[in-house]
Amino acid sequence: MDPQVIIENFRRNVTEHYFDMAGRVRRQEFWYFVLACFVVFLAAAIIDGIIHTGLLSAVVGLGLLLPMAGLGARRLQDTGKNGQLVWIWVILAALNWIMALLFVISGPIGAVGFLLFFFSIGWLINLAELVIAIVLIYLWAQPGTVGPNQYGPDPKSGTATAAA
Numbered sequence: 001m002d003p004q005v006i007i008e009n010f011r012r013n014v015t016e017h018y019f020d021m022a023g024r025v026r027r028q029e030f031w032y033f034v035l036a037c038f039v040v041f042l043a044a045a046i047i048d049g050i051i052h053t054g055l056l057s058a059v060v061g062l063g064l065l066l067p068m069a070g071l072g073a074r075r076l077q078d079t080g081k082n083g084q085l086v087w088i089w090v091i092l093a094a095l096n097w098i099m100a101l102l103f104v105i106s107g108p109i110g111a112v113g114f115l116l117f118f119f120s121i122g123w124l125i126n127l128a129e130l131v132i133a134i135v136l137i138y139l140w141a142q143p144g145t146v147g148p149n150q151y152g153p154d155p156k157s158g159t160a161t162a163a164a
Contacts, residue, residue, distance in 0.1 A: 010036035019066040021086075023152045024078035030140060033071055037064050058101040065093055072136065077151035078144035089136055092129040096122075 009032045044060040069090045073083030099117060103110035114122075147154050 006032045006036050009033055010040075013071055014064075014067050017067070017070060019070040021070050021073040021077075021083050023074055024144065024149075024155050025071060025074040026078065026144065026155045027075070027141070029155075030071055030075040033068070037068060040064065054100065054104040058097055058104055061097045062094070062101065065090060065097065072140065074151075075140045076136075077149075078155065079139060079142045080145045080149050080151075081139060083151070085139075086136070089129065089132045092125055092132065095125060096129060 009029055013029075013033050041057065041060055041064065044056045048054050048057045069086050072089075073086045076085060077083045099114075099122070103114040103117075106113060144154070144156070147157075
């Protein structure tokens with residue numbers, strides 16, 4: 001596993017395919033992107049821990065949500081599933097990140113708002129997001145269909161690029 005390949009894959013998917021849901025993508029490219037997102041988010045969380053804010057983590061989470069959704073949809077399409085299934089997860093994750101950002105920005109009042117949100121409906125949203133994420137991870141881990149399918153050519157064949 002070459003770190004330069006992972007960095008280039010991350011850069012390409014964020015800059016050239018920010019929310020591209022058309023086509024198919026190989027497992028390798030998808031999981032390299034997930035690994036890079038995890039490292040970027042972990043670095044943001046460490047910086048947030050040092051400066052005692054949650055702002056950077058929330059902004060990074062929101063910023064990486066659409067590239068992850070686009071790549072996740074293309075990965076589902078490689079397995080023959082409809083990529084629109086990702087929208088369920090995107091809506092719940094976006095709601096969580098937006099609420100986290102609002103609570104961080106509002107300071108001490110945000111802590112009370114967080115508690116009210118979490119103990120009313122927030123726990124249910126988090127549980128639904130977790131269940132959907134587990135199902136999506138299972139589907140993303142499946143091998144892609146061999147040859148072309150209704151979403152495009154096989155990304156493993158020489159006729160399609162890895163980013164398509």
